[in-house]
Amino acid sequence: MTLEELRNRMKAARVEIAENRLEVVRRLLTDALRPIQAMDSRAHRPLEPAVTFDAVRSRGDRGQ
Amino acid sequence: MASEELFYATIRDVGARLRRRAISPVELTRAHLERIERLDPKLHAFVTVTADRALADAKGAEAALGRGDISSPLLGIPIGYKDIYATRGILTTGGSALLADWIPDEDSTCVTRLQRAGAVMLGKLITHEFAFGIQFPGHRYPPARNPWDLERMPGGSSSGSGAALAAGMAFVTLGSDTGGSIRGPASFCGIAGLKPTYGRCSRTGVLTLSWTLDHTGPMARTVEDCAYLLQALAGYDATDPASSREPVPDYVAPLGRGVRGLRVGVVREYFFEGIDPEVEKAFEQALATLRQLGASVEDVQIASIQSSGAFMAILLAEAFAYHERDLRERPELFGELLRERMLAGALITGSEYVQAQRLRARLQSDMGAALKRVDVLATPTSPKPAPTFATVYDPEYGFPRSNTGPFNMTGLPALAVPCGFTASGLPISIQITGRPFDETTVLRVGHTYEQATDWHKRHPAL
Numbered sequence: 001m002t003l004e005e006l007r008n009r010m011k012a013a014r015v016e017i018a019e020n021r022l023e024v025v026r027r028l029l030t031d032a033l034r035p036i037q038a039m040d041s042r043a044h045r046p047l048e049p050a051v052t053f054d055a056v057r058s059r060g061d062r063g064q
Numbered sequence: 065m066a067s068e069e070l071f072y073a074t075i076r077d078v079g080a081r082l083r084r085r086a087i088s089p090v091e092l093t094r095a096h097l098e099r100i101e102r103l104d105p106k107l108h109a110f111v112t113v114t115a116d117r118a119l120a121d122a123k124g125a126e127a128a129l130g131r132g133d134i135s136s137p138l139l140g141i142p143i144g145y146k147d148i149y150a151t152r153g154i155l156t157t158g159g160s161a162l163l164a165d166w167i168p169d170e171d172s173t174c175v176t177r178l179q180r181a182g183a184v185m186l187g188k189l190i191t192h193e194f195a196f197g198i199q200f201p202g203h204r205y206p207p208a209r210n211p212w213d214l215e216r217m218p219g220g221s222s223s224g225s226g227a228a229l230a231a232g233m234a235f236v237t238l239g240s241d242t243g244g245s246i247r248g249p250a251s252f253c254g255i256a257g258l259k260p261t262y263g264r265c266s267r268t269g270v271l272t273l274s275w276t277l278d279h280t281g282p283m284a285r286t287v288e289d290c291a292y293l294l295q296a297l298a299g300y301d302a303t304d305p306a307s308s309r310e311p312v313p314d315y316v317a318p319l320g321r322g323v324r325g326l327r328v329g330v331v332r333e334y335f336f337e338g339i340d341p342e343v344e345k346a347f348e349q350a351l352a353t354l355r356q357l358g359a360s361v362e363d364v365q366i367a368s369i370q371s372s373g374a375f376m377a378i379l380l381a382e383a384f385a386y387h388e389r390d391l392r393e394r395p396e397l398f399g400e401l402l403r404e405r406m407l408a409g410a411l412i413t414g415s416e417y418v419q420a421q422r423l424r425a426r427l428q429s430d431m432g433a434a435l436k437r438v439d440v441l442a443t444p445t446s447p448k449p450a451p452t453f454a455t456v457y458d459p460e461y462g463f464p465r466s467n468t469g470p471f472n473m474t475g476l477p478a479l480a481v482p483c484g485f486t487a488s489g490l491p492i493s494i495q496i497t498g499r500p501f502d503e504t505t506v507l508r509v510g511h512t513y514e515q516a517t518d519w520h521k522r523h524p525a526l
Contacts, residue, residue: 032376
């Protein structure tokens, strides 16, 4: 991630970070996003982050 | 003043003394309060010392012992709670100016369970701000210091929990672990710490950092003491949506079964990158000890291990989501470092968050496959020993590579156990990870190794 991309993301998210800390944040995000940017999403099983129901748990309390 | 040995006794040892009236819970508690008064001004492990509550708890334990009630091993045992666990009627700050005056109306589930088991509440222990932000100089809550070297960090975010144990200021403590906040302080302070399986211990009443990564768990000076705490903590809690109904086994009785015949898998990739040579040497020696004890040790591969770094994308995004309102409306109440870390979470796109969760699913699958071939995984807990405050205060200091985060991604139980010291006297630790809800095997391996060594018997000069 470049500093320019970081600034663009900040603008889109409406957040401000001190100029002298941008490089630290850039490195933090670069490390966090490296595996994501390296992945080929087509090669992964679909993951559906949706509600699932457990027959046992949904009796008497919450279904989750 | 009580002898130094008393403050480093185990639950089993001191419990026996309490039951045969060699010492009373009130005497034990007063001795700890005096020690806290003497040592904590230089260690800063406690935010709040609850002396009156501790003495009331101790008198209750004394009465129970007088009635012959010896059913709980935690009866009369002095404990400290990380200051993100809500405690009814007692200040709970989360290390944050936002909660500087918060007095909860209810105890967290974990506190309720331990207090019911007869533990004596000594007080609340300092945490990194909201379990994530190291306190810079001038912060409202000064950071805890490492009892092995006051110029070094005790780890975080359960910093006070680790420091208090290493200094003999509490018998056991609670920590929380989102990316390693139990195991990191355990590693840096030369103690044991267990991050149980996700869903094993309730998080109700514990301040949230990242819903899908947060775990609660025990910290202690020995693995057996961690097992005693887990026994009281574990079990279903209808008020925590992630809580599991998995039956709770006996964690203490199987500890003595040894490791003969168990298979230990060593993950070389990822966990050894940038490792300190002294840490690597101590870790290899620990593996040799496990072999001598009868375990087989082999290298194993986890195909997607390099995707572990994505845990930070999940953590940042979820932390921002939780704190967004305050970050936008009252940013001045966040410490400088915490604010910038949490704001970084706003910069992760929805797509990136979902992809990180997909990587997580693959990592869980790959780790599950590895744990079909071996009983536990072994890695260094931290690739380096405790850093100095001067190092982490350097503006260029970034978030360190994590050997613990991969097991928050996968939710597997992971235990940190001391496995040596550097030449300069800093603790080194081995991390043992097991199958979901198989804390029993994880604790058994850790206990067997611990009892074959004497690292846990060393204590800092204070």
